[in-house]
Amino acid sequence: MKLTELAEIVEGDVEGNGQIEITGIGKIETAGRSEITFISNPLYEKFFETTEAGCVIVGREFEAKLKRKDVSILRVDDPYLSFIKLLEMFETNVDDELEGISDTSVIGEHTELGENIFIGEFVSIGRNCRIGTGTRIMSNCSIDTGTEIGNGCLINSNVSIYKDCRIGNNVIIHSGAVIGSDGFGFAKNNDGSYRKIPQTGNVVIEDNVEIGSNTSIDRATMGSTIIGKGVKIDNQVQIAHNVEIGENTVIAAQVGIAGSTKIGKRCMIAGQSGIVGHLTICDDVIIGAAVGVSKSITEPGIYTGYRARPHKEDLRNEIRIRNLEALEKRVSNLEGQIKKSE
Amino acid sequence: MKLTELAEIVEGDVEGNGQIEITGIGKIETAGRSEITFISNPLYEKFFETTEAGCVIVGREFEAKLKRKDVSILRVDDPYLSFIKLLEMFETNVDDELEGISDTSVIGEHTELGENIFIGEFVSIGRNCRIGTGTRIMSNCSIDTGTEIGNGCLINSNVSIYKDCRIGNNVIIHSGAVIGSDGFGFAKNNDGSYRKIPQTGNVVIEDNVEIGSNTSIDRATMGSTIIGKGVKIDNQVQIAHNVEIGENTVIAAQVGIAGSTKIGKRCMIAGQSGIVGHLTICDDVIIGAAVGVSKSITEPGIYTGYRARPHKEDLRNEIRIRNLEALEKRVSNLEGQIKKSE
């Protein structure tokens, strides 16, 4: 694609040669002659002098310290957003070709398939399912009886979705994720053994959710485990039965959320944190990495620490612990002074 | 099924219309006219006034504050247990229909299949395996050479079981679980690189075990990694080579147990905890969430903390840390008083 054509897409102005052919996207340190890159963070401006990219997207105010005749400039309002737009465009071109239902897939009775879908090799879809328009299901996925998947979804390879789940539109699920496995519920028998509590509910995933690889979302004991609209979940996250997650909440890798906990909207939970069961976390809460949350949170804000507390409090506490050596010395001094004075 | 028939199953007494047809189970807040629900916890009694369920299971002593002609009552000794019984019944009805061996599965030579089994689409079973009576293996599972699975098991989709493993009766394994992958064992070469130590043992899973989605259980270097009878393991748990877990121990999500550690019977290990290798944990130990265990435990009891210690000790310590600000002030006061008195 010609640079002038890209410029139209991002509503930018070309300085230099607009006729060069751009075939891809690159990092400023490594991009080649036929690639376009960007500078958004001033720390990266120094790379303008050495980049081998054919074109660099820059902001309206950017001024090159070194003029470079061999590098075209594409000047835009927001270089980062423009860059994402181009990334999306190049990405889409590649995946457009997936369409059709492979001969090796098996689709159960009374299952409805939308138009323009792609179903890869060795995909098993049970009876009474519904797959929406434009949805792509990659190879070796298993989708059990009665599950419905909306329009425009991408289910990557080796995903398992148990029966009767509901997946909205434009949902992306990465490989190895398991949706709708049984919640971990047992009643103790008198002899110390356990009896399984049937998990008869399902999982409901709303529109525009993305779920990372090898993440597990258990079905509800009764009712639904609910992943709200626009939620983004990273890899290896564990969501237990009857959990509810509010819209546009973001959950990083290896987080675990125990049964029946409700998380608000627009929360951010960093990697490896854990939230115990039956809690309520209000909207707009930020939880740091590897934090343990064992009480409900009712105030928005940042929470950190092995035992979650408001971040400032946690920091002050951490400093006190680091000052323990000094405190011990002050006590020893006092003891010495008292002894001397006696 | 008629309510009077359900009443017989749980040995309860109907008050109201016993002729209504019950088709399912629901939460008291959301159950509909053809569903049955229950009240066990007094906190939920208030919902009796508003529930739309056709019938509510209650205890012998339950007294409705508001009489409701439109809601039947099923009075039993233990509402929760009765409810689980009905959950089980409705659940079983659904899954009974799975039987037969799909045309797309591939079963190796000299593999023995029991009666009434179900093998789903794209299941690969190697040579010299044995699958017991009534066992169901869902789509896209891979079971390697020489592995034996007992009677009445449910192996959900996309499970991998490596060669020569032994799975007992009535075992449930959830999607994405991996049984029998190589233990993590390497010998260091002089140049800093590593040489793989072959992992020639296997995994033995005894009767009535349940294993969660995306859980990994590594094979032993030699001998067996052993999961004892009745053990319940949640999602994303890591069990390393040569670990042994005693009967009826329960392990919550994202726990990691390092190589050769032995866990006793009836232990409970909460989510995200880690136990280092070559330890022994005695029977009846409760380990809290996100606890790090780096020494053997020889006394039953509750253990908590980033570095595991007896729970009461851990709590006292936590309080001391929270009181550090006060302690610093007391030291400052003392310093002030000393200074003044000099």
Add this chain to the structure above:
Amino acid sequence: MKLTELAEIVEGDVEGNGQIEITGIGKIETAGRSEITFISNPLYEKFFETTEAGCVIVGREFEAKLKRKDVSILRVDDPYLSFIKLLEMFETNVDDELEGISDTSVIGEHTELGENIFIGEFVSIGRNCRIGTGTRIMSNCSIDTGTEIGNGCLINSNVSIYKDCRIGNNVIIHSGAVIGSDGFGFAKNNDGSYRKIPQTGNVVIEDNVEIGSNTSIDRATMGSTIIGKGVKIDNQVQIAHNVEIGENTVIAAQVGIAGSTKIGKRCMIAGQSGIVGHLTICDDVIIGAAVGVSKSITEPGIYTGYRARPHKEDLRNEIRIRNLEALEKRVSNLEGQIKKSE
């Protein structure tokens, strides 16, 4: 195989009957008459008196307290290394038989297959891939368009490899691992929702790497996520986009490494530790279990603690915390003495 033949392989000397047939390998506590075992650690010497193994590999200096006519001895320089050599030999014999391409696999156009490869049931390989000589791909794997896998690799069942990844030679990947899933990158919209940043890079895995079951390695946003030569990664490890890991670094189970972090060579990271994004960890760093690393590390050494610090410092701090009770008492005593003296 005759014991005398084994003796030649490990350059050892037989004492006792060299004509016995050895068919396998065992632990000294459980090995049978046709198995060979070893003693390397003096703690295990006591088992020499009771073992039922046919032969025990021992060091040059080993002296049996009890003479046993029924147990042959194989005397070598390094019993442990000799034992690994024999383990490898017995292991290899078993797997040699895997060869050929199963009828149920589907291989895309323009994909090149090397010689002596094995492709199991229900393996899907996309277009424009390359699979090297002697590589084995087990059942239900999904390998997407444009991915290249080198020679002598073993890809276990149910592994997913996304498009355009590069896997070197002699790489082992365990079941359920996901290579090349999208990095977790989103830009926030004004309404609080998120827009996906396309992840157009790939994953490069160099020679001799081993990757555990259910591990996730995300593709780079641009460029490559790189796993260096000889790196060993255990189960359920999370490697985010654009991470780079240096040669011969070892990462234990359930570790998480956030985006763009660079780890040096010969590091060892114990289980459940987490490293936040955009850090640099230098060569030869040892990170303990469940450690949180939130700052770059520039000095080799051992780091431990909920908030990583040099191990000695962490230990001293831990002791201070454990001494808080004593410190409180000392302060109370001082307060008492001051009060009395007033």
